[in-house]
Each structure stands twice: as C-alpha cells, then as structure tokens.
Amino acid sequence: MAKRSKRNSSRNSSSKSKSNAGSNGSLFDQVDDHLLTAIPLRQAAQARYLNYSLSVITSRALPDVRDGLKPVQRRILYTMSQQGLTASAKHRKCAKVVGDVMGNYHPHGDSSIYEALVRMAQPFSLRMPLIDGSGNFGSVDGDNAAAMRYTECRMTPIANEVLTDLATRTVAFKPNYDGSREEPVVLPSRVPNLLVNGATGIAVGMATNIPPHNLKEVCQALLKLLRDPEIKDYQLVANDAVRGPDFPTGGQIINTKDELRDIYSTGQGTVKLRGTATLKSKSRSSNVLKIDSIPYGVNKSALVERINELVYSGKFPLVIEARDLSTDEIRIDLVLKKDADENKVLAYLYKHTDFQKNFSVNLTCLVPTENPEVGRPERLGLKEVLWHFLHFRMSVLTKRLENELAGLERRIHILEGFALIFDALDQIIAIIRKSDGKADAAQKIMKRFPAAKGGLDEEQTDAILELKLYRLARLEINMILDELKDKRKRAREIKKLLSDDTKDYMASGRWQIIRGEIESLINDYNKDPRAKRQSSIETIAEEPEYTAEDFIVAEDCHVMVTKDGWVKRQKQIADPGKSRVRQGDKVLSCVAGNTRETIGLFSSLGVCYTVRMIDIPASTGFGEPIQKLFKLKDGERIVAVMSFDSRIIGDIREDPKKPDLCPETHAMAVTSNGFALRFGLASFVEPSTRNGRKFARVKAGAEVIDVAPVHGMEVILAVTANCRAMICSAEEVNYLSGAGKGVTLIRLSADDRVLGFKASTGDRDLLTVQTNRGAKKTISTAKYRVTSRGGRGNEIQKNGKIAEIITAPIEAPVTFEE
Known part of the structure; x- marks a missing residue:
C-alpha cells in the first residue's frame, strides 16, 4: 500500500508540474501533442529529407564562394588561429587541434576532421596548402597519413592571409552547436581560395568539382575585372589572366582556348589532362x-x-618494364625496346591507363544571401566567382574601416579630455587631493568642468583619474597632443573613404585599397617556388596515332570453347579431346588463328560476340567463363565458333556496290523452329562490345542450333527430333544483308524441333544419328534424295525419336608454317 501511494503521489506531482509549466508548455506537453498529432508518412519523410539535404549542402559538402572553404576546413583554421598556430609558431600535435575542433565547433567524428586537416596539408592535393604539416601526411602513391597522435601542424603564411582581419570582427559570427561560444560564418580571406585551391564535394542532388588555379593568374584576373567591370568571361581566359586550371601535380592540359572559355563561361565542362614524358x-x-x-x-x-600488368600480360610489347624512381618529384622510367616508337607508347598509355584523365569541372558553390548564416547553392561562371570575391573584400574592408573609425573616435574622445585639463592641471590635482575617493573626485571634476558647457563626461573623467603621474610631464603632454592630431587626421581619411560612393572603380578609394591588397599578394608570393605554373596548356595539333595491332605480338595460337561456356587460349593444342575441361563438360569447338585476328562466338539467341584472340585468357587449365568477356543473357549459350583469320575462313569481303551479293565465304544459321538464313561475316570481324551484334532474329521459344561457314554450293542437311531429315541445296536459302528471321527450311509438326544441321560439299555420308531405341542411322545422299526446302523432308524411321546426333571427334586445328 505504501508503494502504491508513493507512485500515485509521484503521478500527482508530475501532473501538477505539467499544469504549472506556463503558457509556452513544457517539454512533456510538446511530446504529448506530437504523439497525438497524425502526420502523413510522406509529408514527414519529405520534411526530414529536405532538412537533411539542406544540412549537407550548406554545412558539409559545398564551399563558400567568399573564402572557398567548407565548414570543417573553416573551423580547423579558426581553431588553429585561437591556439596561436601561425606560420612562425612551433608545430603542435594534430590530435590537439582535432580535439578542440570536435569539442568546440564540429560535433562529428574525429576521423573526418583529421582527413580534412590532412588534405589541407598535402602539396599534391592543394595548389597552395593552408597547413604546414610535420610528419607523414600521405603521398601521391595513395599512402594514408600517420595517426594524428604522431603528426604535428601549424598554418602556412598564406593561411595567415585568410585570417588576417578576423581579430577586428570584420565578418559575421554565429553561436556554435551548443551555444557556448561563437564561430565565424566566413573567414575574411584576402586570398581567392576557391579558385586557387579548388574544391570537391558531393551533396544531395548536386556536387562540386572546382580545379585548382595559379594564384598569380587569379589575382591578375581580379585586377583586370577591376579595370573593366563590363569585361566578358571569355576575356578573362587569356595569357594575362586565367589561362586555365593549374594542378599541383603538373600535367598537360590539351583543351583548346575556346573549350576552356566555354567551361569558364558556363561553369561546367571537361578538362582533358594527361601526364608528360620525355625520351x-x-x-x-x-x-x-x-x-x-x-x-x-x-x-x-x-x-x-597497371603499366607493368599490361607489360607482363603481353598486351604492351613495346615496353620492357616500368620503374618507379620517384623521390619528392615524380619520376617513372619506362624501358622501351630498341625499335619502339615513343609516340605509339604514349598513345597506348593515353588509351589504356590513367596517364590521360578527364577532370569534370563543376563550379557549384554557396553564394551569400540576406541571412549571413545560410548560403544558396549556385553554379557560377569565372566572372561571377571573381565578382563575388571582390564584393566580399569590399564588405570586409568597409567593416574594418568602420571598426577602426569607431576605435579612433573613442580614443579621440579620451584625448580631447586630456587636452582640456592640461591647462587646469593644478585645479584637477587640488580637487583630487580634497576628495574622499575616486567616485567623489569624479563627481567634483565633472561639476567643475560640466559636459553641457564643453567640459568632461564620465568616460573622460574616468580616464583622467586613471592617468599616471609621469604623463603630466611637458614632453608627455606634447606626445598626447600629437597623438590627438594624428588620430583626427586618420579619422578624416576613413570618413572620406566611407563616404566615397563613386561608381568609378579606378577612382574609388576603397577599391584602390583592395587593388593594393591584391597586388601585394602577387608580390609577396611571386618568389614562392609553388607560385610557378605547374600545368602546361597546349593544343595538340596531331594526336599520336593508336593502332591496336602495334601492341599485339603476332603469333599463332588456338582457342578452345566448351559447351558449358568456358574459353581458353593456348599456343598449340595437339588433341582437343585430351584437353582439360570441367567434369561433365565437352569441347564445342577448337579454332586456330593469329593473335591479331578475331574470332566470332555465335549464340543461341542470334548474337555474335567478337573478340581478338589475344584478349582470350591464356590458360592450361579449364580457362575462364565467357561471361567475363561478354554480357550473355539468361539461358543464352554459345553454339558455334569461327576464326576470322583469312587463312582459315577464306575471303569474306563484301562488294560495297552490291551488298545483296553474297561473298565467297559467308555463314548459314538454322533455328530450332525450322528457319534458316545466310548472312555475311565481314561486319562481324571487328571486336564487338560486351553486348555483341545481332545476326538473326529468333522467334520467342526458338533458338539458333548451329552456325557454319558456307560458299553457296553445299548440300544442307537438317535433322529433327521426330526422325525427319531435310536435304536441300544451300542456294535455296536466301542471303540477307542484315539480321532477319530467314526462310522456312523444313516444315515441322507442333511437337517437333530441329536438332542439328550440317553443310556438306556433296559427300554421300552426311551425318550419323542415334535413335531412342539405340539404333544408329547414317543419312546419305545415296539413300535419301535432295529436295527443295520448305517441305516436311525425308522420313528416317517411322516410329521413335532421335536421341542424339553423333558428332565426329574434334580434330586439332591446322597449324601454320612461318
């Protein structure tokens, strides 16, 4: 009973506290109201996803157009400035910086903060690094940085330029995540960091990818824009302004000037970048x-x-090996064969490795809005980026001058009080000596020199009472008067600057100050070794010609394909019947040819997959599944293989003037529903994509059973499951110039299907089959007559079914003499 009464009393006290929560309602009331309000799931999900999207866009992924920094980068630099880690300070452990950033401003994982800090210190990631790291900060080889407890950091000199006006409160501040302190919304950067160091980020529904640029070129573009505010985007892409991106790892940009101008005008495009090499x-x-x-x-x-992999696999025969001899600078030596053409080697590297790569430019960033804490994502052109930065510098300069003027006026007010009492020092001293304390002295002094009559106010009086006695010396009095004169002069200059609203950017005083700051950047960092342009920009008049045959070692080989879809290449196969295959599998075909030639794999769905023999994996085992080379559909299988080596297949060239005229050697395909077609092979010789090329249109439920090379003079034998055989001339089957379903070869009953076919040059014994009763029957032109296509064919046996077609053992393909 005691427990129950205690529980009831606690409930009563809880309800009483809720009733006394006030008009705004307590937390419990808000929770109860939320639980009682029915919100559609779609509406709730949409609202939460939009909040998440906004947070990612504005607080994580996108940089600000003004200082070019993401929030985590800004918080790292601000924390380092509070710790006094300037360029002249001693290095400090990165763990200390990361800990303060995470505890005070960035309530996320320490790993993400440290990764951002590491990137800001990597000379191969940023054009002008903002952090000077001591220790292992990763490498261009993809090595990770050491743990933050082992590395140390401080700011670089250019980072001081990013923070130089922060102490004078020239930018807006906002509360941190827990309201315990303030952080800057944006840093008052003098450096156009967005373009100089670039940025990469993936937000929700948008992304940014801004390449690095040369500091001197960006500053020259800013000066050019100040001289002519009506200048066009394409005029800023010039030799005396921004020539193009400047990547810290160098390389060669091969875009034309028109292409670069279009990229900077639209804010998006592709920069083609390749490495450089010399013999x-x-x-x-x-x-x-x-x-x-x-x-x-x-x-x-x-x-x-990757280069060595291509060399050792035989796909890059012009190169012996690649040696990495890099130190602080990149150096990779490619040892070439004696007769190798370096232009062909470069052409192969451009096509098959990352020695040439595209950089997708996307100048998306946050632009300022009426709310200083929230930016608006927008894709900008080069001129817009520079324009936003210049007006940001104007706002910073204006705020700096206003703050300086306010400080001057406060100091002038104090100095004017000193100047007023210098002629009445004896009276002041007498009043102070007769007073009972500081407060009494202040009251008597203000009464003797009332502010209403141009005397002293409370602030001036307090300063006089705090004045040290030695400052009453004649020399000190003169110094104070001189200070007052200088302060008044500087105040007049600032007022003149702030009141100057002229539209002439060349004549405006404040714009002249900004111009001087930009010019000082050029002069201060012109001698920096990193200020020199790293990436060259050249228009390639003639690309190195790439021919695949130049990189294939010409040698004869054999390719074997099994019925279950496994393929392998060997230099020689003496007996295909003894070759290694998986349990239950059989050899479908074994063909010969040169490694530079192609082979065609014909599938049951009427698709031809073509590949160079050199690209077939070499193996002495089972080989590799064909699905690794091509994208076969469910249930699709390879039914025939042909070598397109002219020594094997013969002449398959077509007459371009007579496309309907079949070439000397072409192919015939037969489907399970009794259709046949002849088609050319010339269009299938070149390697295909993973999806292959259509050679026949097969009806649903049917499939291609075989494909064979023909010359048009053969006798065609097709055998069905219901013991019927069609023997007709190949010329009766129409030749098609494109993929089609063909013509009727044999008319089938509803439960019948074609099992196989053979194209023969007139041999008497064409094919041997085995019935379901175990009997073997040889189909010969001596016993069965040749008829026209389209009929029901010859009856092999009145009752029963054909169980299988007995194929002859696959003989070793021919070998070629040198």
Whole structure:
C-alpha cells in the first residue's frame, strides 16, 4: 500500500508540474501533442529529407564562394588561429587541434576532421596548402597519413592571409552547436581560395568539382575585372589572366582556348589532362621514356602497377618494364625496346591507363544571401566567382574601416579630455587631493568642468583619474597632443573613404585599397617556388596515332570453347579431346588463328560476340567463363565458333556496290523452329562490345542450333527430333544483308524441333544419328534424295525419336608454317 501511494503521489506531482509549466508548455506537453498529432508518412519523410539535404549542402559538402572553404576546413583554421598556430609558431600535435575542433565547433567524428586537416596539408592535393604539416601526411602513391597522435601542424603564411582581419570582427559570427561560444560564418580571406585551391564535394542532388588555379593568374584576373567591370568571361581566359586550371601535380592540359572559355563561361565542362614524358636516353639495347608528371588525382603506384600488368600480360610489347624512381618529384622510367616508337607508347598509355584523365569541372558553390548564416547553392561562371570575391573584400574592408573609425573616435574622445585639463592641471590635482575617493573626485571634476558647457563626461573623467603621474610631464603632454592630431587626421581619411560612393572603380578609394591588397599578394608570393605554373596548356595539333595491332605480338595460337561456356587460349593444342575441361563438360569447338585476328562466338539467341584472340585468357587449365568477356543473357549459350583469320575462313569481303551479293565465304544459321538464313561475316570481324551484334532474329521459344561457314554450293542437311531429315541445296536459302528471321527450311509438326544441321560439299555420308531405341542411322545422299526446302523432308524411321546426333571427334586445328 505504501508503494502504491508513493507512485500515485509521484503521478500527482508530475501532473501538477505539467499544469504549472506556463503558457509556452513544457517539454512533456510538446511530446504529448506530437504523439497525438497524425502526420502523413510522406509529408514527414519529405520534411526530414529536405532538412537533411539542406544540412549537407550548406554545412558539409559545398564551399563558400567568399573564402572557398567548407565548414570543417573553416573551423580547423579558426581553431588553429585561437591556439596561436601561425606560420612562425612551433608545430603542435594534430590530435590537439582535432580535439578542440570536435569539442568546440564540429560535433562529428574525429576521423573526418583529421582527413580534412590532412588534405589541407598535402602539396599534391592543394595548389597552395593552408597547413604546414610535420610528419607523414600521405603521398601521391595513395599512402594514408600517420595517426594524428604522431603528426604535428601549424598554418602556412598564406593561411595567415585568410585570417588576417578576423581579430577586428570584420565578418559575421554565429553561436556554435551548443551555444557556448561563437564561430565565424566566413573567414575574411584576402586570398581567392576557391579558385586557387579548388574544391570537391558531393551533396544531395548536386556536387562540386572546382580545379585548382595559379594564384598569380587569379589575382591578375581580379585586377583586370577591376579595370573593366563590363569585361566578358571569355576575356578573362587569356595569357594575362586565367589561362586555365593549374594542378599541383603538373600535367598537360590539351583543351583548346575556346573549350576552356566555354567551361569558364558556363561553369561546367571537361578538362582533358594527361601526364608528360620525355625520351631520356638511347642505348644499343633499349630506350628510356621518362615520365615527370601525372594527371591530378591519379595514384602513382597504381599507375605503375597497371603499366607493368599490361607489360607482363603481353598486351604492351613495346615496353620492357616500368620503374618507379620517384623521390619528392615524380619520376617513372619506362624501358622501351630498341625499335619502339615513343609516340605509339604514349598513345597506348593515353588509351589504356590513367596517364590521360578527364577532370569534370563543376563550379557549384554557396553564394551569400540576406541571412549571413545560410548560403544558396549556385553554379557560377569565372566572372561571377571573381565578382563575388571582390564584393566580399569590399564588405570586409568597409567593416574594418568602420571598426577602426569607431576605435579612433573613442580614443579621440579620451584625448580631447586630456587636452582640456592640461591647462587646469593644478585645479584637477587640488580637487583630487580634497576628495574622499575616486567616485567623489569624479563627481567634483565633472561639476567643475560640466559636459553641457564643453567640459568632461564620465568616460573622460574616468580616464583622467586613471592617468599616471609621469604623463603630466611637458614632453608627455606634447606626445598626447600629437597623438590627438594624428588620430583626427586618420579619422578624416576613413570618413572620406566611407563616404566615397563613386561608381568609378579606378577612382574609388576603397577599391584602390583592395587593388593594393591584391597586388601585394602577387608580390609577396611571386618568389614562392609553388607560385610557378605547374600545368602546361597546349593544343595538340596531331594526336599520336593508336593502332591496336602495334601492341599485339603476332603469333599463332588456338582457342578452345566448351559447351558449358568456358574459353581458353593456348599456343598449340595437339588433341582437343585430351584437353582439360570441367567434369561433365565437352569441347564445342577448337579454332586456330593469329593473335591479331578475331574470332566470332555465335549464340543461341542470334548474337555474335567478337573478340581478338589475344584478349582470350591464356590458360592450361579449364580457362575462364565467357561471361567475363561478354554480357550473355539468361539461358543464352554459345553454339558455334569461327576464326576470322583469312587463312582459315577464306575471303569474306563484301562488294560495297552490291551488298545483296553474297561473298565467297559467308555463314548459314538454322533455328530450332525450322528457319534458316545466310548472312555475311565481314561486319562481324571487328571486336564487338560486351553486348555483341545481332545476326538473326529468333522467334520467342526458338533458338539458333548451329552456325557454319558456307560458299553457296553445299548440300544442307537438317535433322529433327521426330526422325525427319531435310536435304536441300544451300542456294535455296536466301542471303540477307542484315539480321532477319530467314526462310522456312523444313516444315515441322507442333511437337517437333530441329536438332542439328550440317553443310556438306556433296559427300554421300552426311551425318550419323542415334535413335531412342539405340539404333544408329547414317543419312546419305545415296539413300535419301535432295529436295527443295520448305517441305516436311525425308522420313528416317517411322516410329521413335532421335536421341542424339553423333558428332565426329574434334580434330586439332591446322597449324601454320612461318
């Protein structure tokens, strides 16, 4: 009973506290109201997703157009400035910086903060790094940075330019995540950091990818825009302004000037970037091609590994090996064969490796709105980015001058009080000596020199009472008067600057100050080794010609395909019947040819998949599934294989003037529903995509049972499951110039289907079959007559079914003599 009464009393006290919560309602009332309000799931999900999207866009992924920083980068630099980690300070543990950032401003994981800090210190990621790191901060080989307890950091000199006016409160501040302190909404950067260091980020429904640029070129573009505010975007892309992106890893930009102008005008486009290489030396046995720069963002060790992989697989025969000899600078030596053409080697690297890469430019960033804490995502052109930065500098300069003027006026007011009492020092001293304390002295002084009559106010009086006695010396009095004179002069200058609203940017005083700041950036960092342009911009008049045959070692080989869809390449297969296959599998075909030639794999769905023989995996085992090379559909299988080597297949060329005239060698396909067609092979010789090329249109439920090369003079034998055989001339089957369903070869009953066919040059014994009763029957032209196509064919056996067609053992393909 005691427990129950205690519980009831607690409930009563709880309800009483709720009733006394006030007009705004307590937390409990808000929760109860929320639970009682029915909200549609779609509406609730939409509202929460929009809030999440806004948070990601404005508070994580996109940089601000003014300082070019994301929130986490801004908070890192602000924390380092509070810790005094300037460029001249001693390095401090990164763990200390990350801990303060996470505890005070960025309530997320320490790993994400440290990754942002590491990137800001990497010279191969940023054009002008903002953090000077000590220790292992990763490498261009993709190595991770050491743990933050082992690394140290401080700001670089250019980072001081980003924070230089922060102490004078020239930008807006906002409360941090828990309201315990304030943080800047944006840093008062003097550096056009958005373009200089670029940015990469993926938000919700949008992304940004801004390439790095040269500091001097961006500053020259700013000056050019100040001289002519009506200048066009394309005029800013010039030799005396922004020539194009400037990547920290160097490389060669091969876009034309018109392409670059279009990119900077629209804020999006593709920059084509490739590494650079020179022929280092020549010897009797080999040459060396020296790679001294790679595209931005490419993993150097992965590039070297990829090149060696191509070399060792035989796909890059012009190169002996790739050696990574890099130190602080990139150096990769490609050892070439004696007769190798370096232009062909470069052409292969551009096509098959990351030695050439596209950089997708997307100048999306946050632009300021009426609410200083929330930016609006927008894709800008080059002129718009520069214009936003200049007006941001104007707002920072104006705020700095206003703050300086306010400080001057406060100091002038105090100095005017000093100047007023210098002629009445004896009276002031006498009043102070007769007073009972500071407050009494202040009251008597203000009464003796009332403010209403141009005397002293409370602030001036307090300053006089705090004045040290030595300042009453004649020399000190003169110094105070001189200070007052200088302060008044500086105040007049600032007022003149602030009142100057002229539209002439060349004559405006404040714009002249901004111009001077930009010019000082150029002068201060012109001698910095990193200020020199790293990426060259060249228009390639003639691209190195790439021919696949130049990189294939010409040698004869054999390709074997099994019925279950496994394929392999070997230099020679003496007996296909003894070759290794998976349990229950059989050899479908074994063809010969040169590694530079192609083979065609014909599927049951009427698709031809073509591949070069060199691209078939070499193996002495089971081989590889064909699905690794091509994209076969469910239930699709390979039914025939042909080598397109002219020594094997013969002449398959078509007459372009007579496309309907069949070439000397072409192909015939037969489907399970009794249709047949002849078609050319010339269009299938070139390697196909993973989806292949259509050669026949097969009706639903039917499939291609076989494809064979023909010359048009053969006898065609088709055998059905219900013991019927059609023997007709190949010429009766129409030749099609494109994919089609063909013509009727044999008319089938509803429960019948074609099992197989053979194209013969007139041999008497065409095919041997086995019935379901175990009997073997040989179909011969001596016993069965040749008829016209389209009929029901010859009856092999009155009753029973054909169980299988007995195929002859697959013989080893022919070998070629050198």
